Amino acid sequence: MLVEMQIGLCDSVGRGYTIPGGSAGHFKREGYTFDVGSSMMFGFGKEGTTNLMTRALESVGKHLDTIPDPTQIHYHLPVSKAHPDGLHVRVWRDYEEFVEELTACFPHEAKGIRGFYGECWKVFNALNSLELKSLEEPRYLLQQFVRAPLACLTLAAYVGVNAGDVARKHIKDPELLKFIDIECYCWSTVAAVDTPMINAGMVFCDRHYGGINYPKGGVGRIAELLVDGIEERGGEVRYRAGVQRILVENAPADGDPGEQSSRAVGVVLTDGTEIRAKTVISNATRWDTFGRLISEEQMPEAEKLFRGRYKLAPSFLSIHAGVKEQVLPPGTDCHHIVVEDWARMEEPLGTLFVSIPSLLDAGLSPEGTHLFHAFAPDWVADWTGLEPKAYEAKKERTADAIFKRLEAAFPGLAEATVYREVGSPRTHRRFLNRKDGSYGPIPSRRPRGMLGMPFNRTAIPGLYCVGDSTFPGQGVNAVVFSGFGCGHRVACDLGLEQGFPALDGPYNMLLGAIRDRV
Ligand SMILES: NC(=O)c1ccc[n+]([C@@H]2O[C@H](COP(=O)([O-])OP(=O)(O)OC[C@H]3O[C@@H](n4cnc5c(N)ncnc54)[C@H](O)[C@@H]3O)[C@@H](O)[C@H]2O)c1
Numbered sequence: 001m002l003v004e005m006q007i008g009l010c011d012s013v014g015r016g017y018t019i020p021g022g023s024a025g026h027f028k029r030e031g032y033t034f035d036v037g038s039s040m041m042f043g044f045g046k047e048g049t050t051n052l053m054t055r056a057l058e059s060v061g062k063h064l065d066t067i068p069d070p071t072q073i074h075y076h077l078p079v080s081k082a083h084p085d086g087l088h089v090r091v092w093r094d095y096e097e098f099v100e101e102l103t104a105c106f107p108h109e110a111k112g113i114r115g116f117y118g119e120c121w122k123v124f125n126a127l128n129s130l131e132l133k134s135l136e137e138p139r140y141l142l143q144q145f146v147r148a149p150l151a152c153l154t155l156a157a158y159v160g161v162n163a164g165d166v167a168r169k170h171i172k173d174p175e176l177l178k179f180i181d182i183e184c185y186c187w188s189t190v191a192a193v194d195t196p197m198i199n200a201g202m203v204f205c206d207r208h209y210g211g212i213n214y215p216k217g218g219v220g221r222i223a224e225l226l227v228d229g230i231e232e233r234g235g236e237v238r239y240r241a242g243v244q245r246i247l248v249e250n251a252p253a254d255g256d257p258g259e260q261s262s263r264a265v266g267v268v269l270t271d272g273t274e275i276r277a278k279t280v281i282s283n284a285t286r287w288d289t290f291g292r293l294i295s296e297e298q299m300p301e302a303e304k305l306f307r308g309r310y311k312l313a314p315s316f317l318s319i320h321a322g323v324k325e326q327v328l329p330p331g332t333d334c335h336h337i338v339v340e341d342w343a344r345m346e347e348p349l350g351t352l353f354v355s356i357p358s359l360l361d362a363g364l365s366p367e368g369t370h371l372f373h374a375f376a377p378d379w380v381a382d383w384t385g386l387e388p389k390a391y392e393a394k395k396e397r398t399a400d401a402i403f404k405r406l407e408a409a410f411p412g413l414a415e416a417t418v419y420r421e422v423g424s425p426r427t428h429r430r431f432l433n434r435k436d437g438s439y440g441p442i443p444s445r446r447p448r449g450m451l452g453m454p455f456n457r458t459a460i461p462g463l464y465c466v467g468d469s470t471f472p473g474q475g476v477n478a479v480v481f482s483g484f485g486c487g488h489r490v491a492c493d494l495g496l497e498q499g500f501p502a503l504d505g506p507y508n509m510l511l512g513a514i515r516d517r518v
């Protein structure tokens with residue numbers, strides 16, 4: 001890995017975090033290994049080019065055993081005239097099995113279902129035939145257009161398109177369109193009309209192609225192995241090293257040591273340590289990078305435009321619990337989504353998410369128990385200004401209400417609970433150091449697919465952003481892709497990989513002009 005300096009392991013009180021992985025880390029309590037957030041893992045496939053997780057680990061000489069999940073999600077959806085007992089759909093690893101199950105619920109939409117998901121496959125097959133690197137590097141992009149012109153043209157045709165518009169071409173049933181909404185909302189935190197079609201293609205197909213695979217030992221093993229690989233290759237990973245400020249100074253310009261320009265030259269840690277480097281890569285959200293690590297006065301115009309296009313998604317209320325194993329009958333799926341009322345799907349605490357990875361890896365919880373992670377989107381504003389006692393009481397009250405709602409899908413849940421720890425949006429803000437504990441950026445107006453998302457370079461030379469505030473946005477393998485793209489772009493800028501410097505300037509201007517117009 002060539003990262004010169006990457007901001008990436010800290011908590012918001014500034015001391016710096018003690019475990020690697022951010023949202024994809026894990027922590028241990030009383031024999032349970034709880035995932036911090038991410039638990040549904042894409043990108044561990046064996047074939048194609050979209051198996052980004054497998055390839056990220058390979059790049060530092062590591063391999064992680066994973067356990068295949070036979071279903072991606074078991075949906076428990078609202079009661080309707082057509083489905084008086086509620087709409088129950090399981091997304092099976094096997095594509096045909098999933099399509100048959102969904103078609104059995106909407107037989108009159110058999111053609112529409114195949115039409116919509118078929119178009120997703122068109123996008124996925126195109127993605128899965130490209131070498132996935134930095135789209136803001138012209139040499140690579142030209143090579144891909146020459147090598148796989150049809151795939152590139154397919155992606156170019158979809159890059160400005162949203163999944164909801166494609167769904168409406170094929171599907172008329174309003175309940176089925178709601179189903180497509182929850183299929184998107186559960187990872188993009190917006191409905192299908194606001195979700196980029198390329199991301200939908202990736203999620204709706206890779207779950208059947210590479211499949212959902214749970215890392216043996218917990219999701220945090222991914223980051224732990226990456227750290228081992230980086231250290232074995234001479235890199236250094238520092239903990240408790242919160243970055244307080246990114247240093248921007250006049251320094252010699254790239255390629256012309258005689259000319260000075262304002263550029264990122266290093267960081268200052270919260271303990272005052274100054275670290276200087278040629279390249280600074282921020283994995284903090286754009287709201288934290290520009291405005292906190294870089295002062296408001298130094299914020300480039302492009303970042304102000306970004307804030308017009310995107311706003312912060314809500315955070316999460318998380319319940320990490322241990323339950324007696326008897327409460328989960330044989331055949332219970334690992335991941336569940338519960339919506340009781342479509343009108344409340346996007347409201348705070350409206351959609352409930354459940355992840356029970358000890359069903360796949362028994363080593364994650366003490367014998368006779370399962371770990372039960374339930375979470376729901378929620379805003380930090382509802383949790384601020386509370387005295388400690390009132391804050392603790394609100395956490396417990398909210399968790400009780402959520403467990404009560406989950407009883408319909410998991411009868412006996414409250415009584416079977418033997419351990420419970422509640423995290424609020426404040427917890428997410430504190431431990432992940434994300435503004436308002438946000439899950440990531442969401443469009444503030446109807447987006448043109450992913451055309452409005454910035455790549456890794458910023459308007460400040462030497463400073464790059466990576467993670468979910470960069471193309472292609474939220475999602476675990478989306479942020480892994482952003483890491484691959486960033487590494488490639490930085491390598492070209494440092495002269496470690498061959499780029500096309502003469503084209504960089506005009507191509508960058510073109511990308512910026514497209515982005516700023518959407
Ligand atoms: N699959 C799931 O169930 C699930 C759940 C939650 C999140 N996620 C995904 O994870 C994505 C987030 O991943 P990401 O990598 O973009 O962000 P992240 O928040 O996971 O990682 C950012 C890292 O930067 C560190 N950091 C922040 N500010 C710092 C500072 N000033 N100094 C030092 N370190 C600092 C944080 O501690 C963290 O380790 C989300 O958008 C979502 O897609 C998935």
Ligand SMILES: CC(C)=CCC/C(C)=C/C=C\C(C)=C\C=C\C(C)=C\C=C\C=C(C)\C=C\C=C(C)\C=C\C=C(/C)CCC=C(C)C
Nearest residue numbers: 155156186187199202335336353354355472475476478481
């Ligand atoms: C130059 C330009 C712009 C265009 C030219 C054309 C061209 C060649 C375009 C190429 C585009 C490319 C290569 C795009 C790549 C896009 C990628 C790699 C997108 C990846 C997206 C991945 C996503 C969205 C993953 C989401 C993962 C999930 C499901 C995350 C979170 C899930 C939850 C929170 C739900 C958890 C549920 C439960 C029940 C616990």
